Structure formats: structure tokens, C-alpha cells
Amino acid sequence: MAVSDKDFVFKMVSDEIQRRMSTNTLPWRKPWSLSGGSHQQAVSWVSGKPYNGINRILLDAGEYATFKAISQAGGRVNKGAxxxxxxYWKIIPRTVTExxxxQRTVRTPYLRYYTVFNIETQTTGLELRWTGGEVVRNVRPSLIAADVVRLMxxxxxxxxxxxxxxxxxxxxxxxxxSPSNFRNPESYHSTLFHQLVHSTGHAARLNRPTVADNPAFGTDPYSREELVAEIGASMLVAMCGMDFRRTMDNSVAYIQHWLQYLRNDPRAMVLATAQAEKAVRYILSMDALEDDVEISED
Ligand SMILES: [Zn+2]
Incomplete structure (x- = not known):
């Protein structure tokens, strides 16, 4: 990928928002269940576990492993692949000092990034392991989303x-x-994420002036904050692996509505996207965890 590992989810979502704003026709999601191959879904070659969350969108069906796991098993990645x-999500217990x-223990969702290769089409010397095997159920995206809220x-x-x-x-x-008032879990979580992104602007968190200064409805700062909240919500929905198509059109329409107040200034989108990323990183405790946690792939 052209972008760095750390940024790719954020970039993918903001690119998709931009694309939809200009065309409003392109489908967002890869039809992974229709992509052929031996599997209905993407699974780890090492463990047989299905990839969760946004990986279901990123990967075609098949078996995947990291360069290291492939080499250790005696296979090799094809030239140019x-x-x-x-x-990769993991819930990490950490001890914090008040x-x-x-001292108390908190559990925090932790994101890590890997590059994986398709065993069947991109490597030599390894056999598929899980063909025809029992399909392990994925963690439901709405449960991941509920964890994100619970563990913020x-x-x-x-x-x-x-x-x-x-x-x-x-x-x-x-x-x-309450969740039962929403058409589907995606709409509920998208709405809740939107409000949680607003809350990251509070003086006790990221102290974003567009929240902390309490701007009046319809002013420029108010409009900018709405962009931040909706872009951030879209990022979180995608990161939890929820079905984007159910919320994306609404989100894009909402963003376009508030962009009009800002005279469709493209710089407003760039700034709001950067602030949305910061807010999402706060909600997921990404920066606090990235340096001090060592975890393995499986
Ligand atoms: Zn709002």
C-alpha cells in the first residue's frame, strides 16, 4: 500500500467519503463472499481463525499468513507479490495508577497492523490447511462496536x-x-460514535475549540465540528467491520449538508479528517498503547 500502515484505515475511509461525494454511485464494499476460491471467507493459515472487522472488507476469501509465518513454515512469498x-484486534489488560x-486494571482494545499474503496465489511450498474445515464464527461487528464504547x-x-x-x-x-429505536445496529452505533467523537473535544480530553468553546448552531466552528463527528463515526464504523453501506450514504449527505455552511471549502474537509483521526485514536487509546505492548499474531 502506498500509505503507511498506521494511517491506512483512516485514509481508506476518507478516500471513500470523497469518492462518494463526487460520484455517489460506486459501491464501497468488496463482495467477499462471492469471490470464489476454496473458502467463504478469509482465514489465518496459522490458526484457521477468520479475520474480523475491517479485514473482511480488505481481504478476498482464502488463507493468509505473514511473511514471517510463511518463512518459518518453509514456504516462500512469490517474487513481486x-x-x-x-x-488485528486484541483486548489488552493494563495496570494504571490513579x-x-x-492501581487498577483496565482492558483496552488494541489495534495492530500486519501485512499478509494469500497462501494459494502468492506463495510457494505450502499446502492449504483449512479447506473444507469447520467454519469458525466471526466475532459480530456489533459486539466489537459495543466493546469500543464500553472500553473507551x-x-x-x-x-x-x-x-x-x-x-x-x-x-x-x-x-x-435505545438501540431498539434504530433500524439496525449500524445506525445505532454510527449515531453513538458521532456523539462520542464530539465528546473527545471536551476540555478534559483533546480540548478541541469547536467543542470546548461551545460555538452557536450554524457558525463556522459548529459546522466544522459536525464534519469531524461524522467523519470520525464513519471511521469507527469501518474499523469495527460493520456494514458500511447502511450508514455511508447518510453520512455523506450529512457531511455535504454541513460543508455548504463552509462554502464547500476543500480545506475544511482535510482539516476535519485529520481531527477525526485524532478523535478516533483517542477513543481507541491507540497512541497510549502503540509503544508499550508487544503481542503476537495469534
Ligand atoms: Zn453532531
Missing amino acids: KGTTVV EDGT ANKPTIQHGRGDADYSPSLDRVQIA
Whole structure:
């Protein structure tokens, strides 16, 4: 991939938003279940486990392994083969020390990136292992999304029950209707993620002026903050492997609506995308974890 591993999910989502804004016709998702091969889905050659989340969109069906795993098993990657970057989730327990000196354990979702190769089409010397085997069920994306919400560090109060979703900076509180009021889990989580992205702007978190200064409805800062929230929500929906098609058209229409207030300034999109990425990294505790955790592929 042309972009660095760390940025590719963010870039993919923002590229897709841009593309849809200009054409509104291209389908977003790879039809992975129709892609032929021996499998209905992409699985790890090492463990037989299916790839979860956004990897289901990135990978065609088949068996995959890293360069290292392929070499260690005595196979080799074909000359010129280009790997695919995948995201690997793990819930890591960490010990944190509170201000008063007490210690407690928190569980945080951790993202790591790998480049994998298709065993059947991109390597030599290895046999497929899982053909015809029992298909292991994927973790449901809505469960991953629920974990993301549950495990967000320093999160606002989330109150269910009201009709309109909103975030109040003064109360540091998200209000949202109960999940059963939404057409599908994707719509619910997209709406909740939107409000959680707003909450990252609170003075106690990223201190984003477009939230912390409490701008009035319809002003430029207010419009910019709406872009940040909706782009961030789209990124989180994609990272959890939820069905993008159910929310993307709405999100693009919403972004276009607020862009009009900003006279369709393309720089507003670039800035909002960068801030959305920062917000998502905060919600997922990505920066806190990237340097101090060593984990293996399986
Ligand atoms: Zn909003």
C-alpha cells in the first residue's frame, strides 16, 4: 500500500467519503463472499481463525499468513507479490495508577497492523490447511462496536432513552435513543460514535475549540465540528467491520449538508479528517498503547 500502515484505515475511509461525494454511485464494499476460491471467507493459515472487522472488507476469501509465518513454515512469498495490510484486534489488560496512587486494571482494545499474503496465489511450498474445515464464527461487528464504547477511557456519561441524540459539553453527557429505536445496529452505533467523537473535544480530553468553546448552531466552528463527528463515526464504523453501506450514504449527505455552511471549502474537509483521526485514536487509546505492548499474531 502506498500509505503507511498506521494511517491506512483512516485514509481508506476518507478516500471513500470523497469518492462518494463526487460520484455517489460506486459501491464501497468488496463482495467477499462471492469471490470464489476454496473458502467463504478469509482465514489465518496459522490458526484457521477468520479475520474480523475491517479485514473482511480488505481481504478476498482464502488463507493468509505473514511473511514471517510463511518463512518459518518453509514456504516462500512469490517474487513481486504485494501483501495486504490487515488490522488485528486484541483486548489488552493494563495496570494504571490513579492520581491518589491506587492501581487498577483496565482492558483496552488494541489495534495492530500486519501485512499478509494469500497462501494459494502468492506463495510457494505450502499446502492449504483449512479447506473444507469447520467454519469458525466471526466475532459480530456489533459486539466489537459495543466493546469500543464500553472500553473507551475517560468517557462521558451515556444516557439512553431520549429521542434526539446529542452531546452536552457542559454536562459531558451523550444522550441517545435505545438501540431498539434504530433500524439496525449500524445506525445505532454510527449515531453513538458521532456523539462520542464530539465528546473527545471536551476540555478534559483533546480540548478541541469547536467543542470546548461551545460555538452557536450554524457558525463556522459548529459546522466544522459536525464534519469531524461524522467523519470520525464513519471511521469507527469501518474499523469495527460493520456494514458500511447502511450508514455511508447518510453520512455523506450529512457531511455535504454541513460543508455548504463552509462554502464547500476543500480545506475544511482535510482539516476535519485529520481531527477525526485524532478523535478516533483517542477513543481507541491507540497512541497510549502503540509503544508499550508487544503481542503476537495469534
Ligand atoms: Zn453532531
